[in-house]
Amino acid sequence: MAQRAAERESDLTYAQFKALANSIPNLAWMARPDGWVFWYNDRWYEYTGTTPEEMAGWGWQSVHHPDVLPKMLERWTHAIEHGEFFQMIFPLRGADGLYRPFLTRIEPLHENGAIVGWFGTNTDVTEQERDRERLQLLIHELNHRVKNTLATVHSIAMHSLRELKPNSVELFENRLLALAALHDVLTRENWTKAKVGELIGTAIAPAGMENFEISGPDIDVCPRIAAVLAMTLHELCANAVIHGSLSTSSGRIAVDWCVDSERRTPMLHLAWREHGGPPVAPPAKKGFGMRLIEKTMASDAGARVAVEFPPEGLRCTMDIPLAADVLK
Numbered sequence: 542m543a544q545r546a547a548e549r550e551s552d553l554t555y556a557q558f559k560a561l562a563n564s565i566p567n568l569a570w571m572a573r574p575d576g577w578v579f580w581y582n583d584r585w586y587e588y589t590g591t592t593p594e595e596m597a598g599w600g601w602q603s604v605h606h607p608d609v610l611p612k613m614l615e616r617w618t619h620a621i622e623h624g625e626f627f628q629m630i631f632p633l634r635g636a637d638g639l640y641r642p643f644l645t646r647i648e649p650l651h652e653n654g655a656i657v658g659w660f661g662t663n664t665d666v667t668e669q670e671r672d673r674e675r676l677q678l679l680i681h682e683l684n685h686r687v688k689n690t691l692a693t694v695h696s697i698a699m700h701s702l703r704e705l706k707p708n709s710v711e712l713f714e715n716r717l718l719a720l721a722a723l724h725d726v727l728t729r730e731n732w733t734k735a736k737v738g739e740l741i742g743t744a745i746a747p748a749g750m751e752n753f754e755i756s757g758p759d760i761d762v763c764p765r766i767a768a769v770l771a772m773t774l775h776e777l778c779a780n781a782v783i784h785g786s787l788s789t790s791s792g793r794i795a796v797d798w799c800v801d802s803e804r805r806t807p808m809l810h811l812a813w814r815e816h817g818g819p820p821v822a823p824p825a826k827k828g829f830g831m832r833l834i835e836k837t838m839a840s841d842a843g844a845r846v847a848v849e850f851p852p853e854g855l856r857c858t859m860d861i862p863l864a865a866d867v868l869k
Contacts, residue, residue: 568633568643568663570601574656576621585663590636604634617647624649624656630670633663642670735767736760737809741796744774748782757798760809766861769842770811773834777813777857780831786818786854793817800863809861815854823850 562569562582569582577598586592589604602610609631620627627647632640647661737760745753762770778787786792798811815821824831831848834857838844844861 565662566664570661572659572661574621574658576617576659588635589633606632606634606640620647620649621659627661630666641665641667734761734763735771737762737770737798737811740767740771741774741798744771745778745794745796748778748787752787752793754793754795755797757796757811758800760798760800762809762861762863766842769837769844770859770861773838773859774813776831776834777855780855781815781818785821786815789818791817792854801860807863809859809863811859811861813855813857815856818854820852821850821855822852 563584565582566584568585568588570578570585571580572578578596578601581593581596585596589596591600591604595603602614605613613629613631616629617627619625626649628645630642630644633643634640642665643663644666645661645663647659649656650658650660738755738757740762741755742750745755781787781792781794786794793816795814795816796812798809801808801810827835834848835846838846838859838861842861844859847856847858849856
């Protein structure tokens with residue numbers, strides 16, 4: 542009677558274990574002390590599309606990637622010889638023929654101080670690996686952006702403070718604030734793009750939106766072009782406030798843009814036209830703002846820039862290539 546009860550309890554225990562092993566999301570298996578695998582859960586066969594006969598013993602090697610298998614065997618053999626816990630991420634081939642990364646953990650099973658077997662699980666970590674790769678890309682991108690930002694700050698500082706004047710610190714601070722505002726725009730778009738209209742709105746906001754007439758379609762530009770364009774617009778706006786049309790209450794500025802897609806290389810055409818301010822004349826000496834507008838736009842964005850000084854107000858036109866090799 543006691544023996545039959547023990548057998549029924551053993552059968553029940555095995556059924557419970559089998560139900561538990563087949564309900565977990567992991568692939569699971571058990572091996573003898575020497576590593577010979579004698580049991581897999583259903584999920585292993587469902588994922589690999591194999592049969593118990595194909596997988597018995599060391600048959601599992603057929604679903605491992607041949608480039609990684611030698612390293613995995615080296616570490617697994619070492620774990621068996623020393624009775625150590627094993628953990629490693631490597632790809633396993635599915636029934637569809639595709640390899641996916643799995644985190645494999647193998648625990649030694651002890652009884653009376655001796656290893657009587659091994660219990661292993663394989664957990665699909667495809668999404669985690671993708672997230673890790675994306676994070677690594679973001680780290681590299683952030684490092685690149687920080688270096689570019691520091692280079693920009695260095696250039697601004699060198700030109701703003703080269704000849705100290707009463708307003709040199711204020712000019713430097715305003716340029717840094719313009720750079721910070723650009724970063725806010727790019728951050729909202731995950732540093733993938735920026736809208737031309739938003740860049741213009743951010744640049745001209747300190748001077749009062751009521752002094753501007755802006756018009757143009759919804760166009761995106763890459764971060765590199767956005768950075769140069771934002772700083773150029775800031776310099777144009779600052780110049781208008783100090784010397785140009787916005788230095789008087791009657792002055793106004795028209796800003797419009799469009800895309801010329803009929804050319805071999807599509808171009809963003811942007812025009813800045815001032816009117817209603819004091820008479821304008823070409824400056825005797827170009828400051829940092831004009832040098833940035835004329836040279837930086839050309840070198841960093843591949844743009845053609847024309848700055849004119851008719852008496853009625855400064856005019857600046859830009860033709861910026863929108864080809865893929867420029868946007869990167």
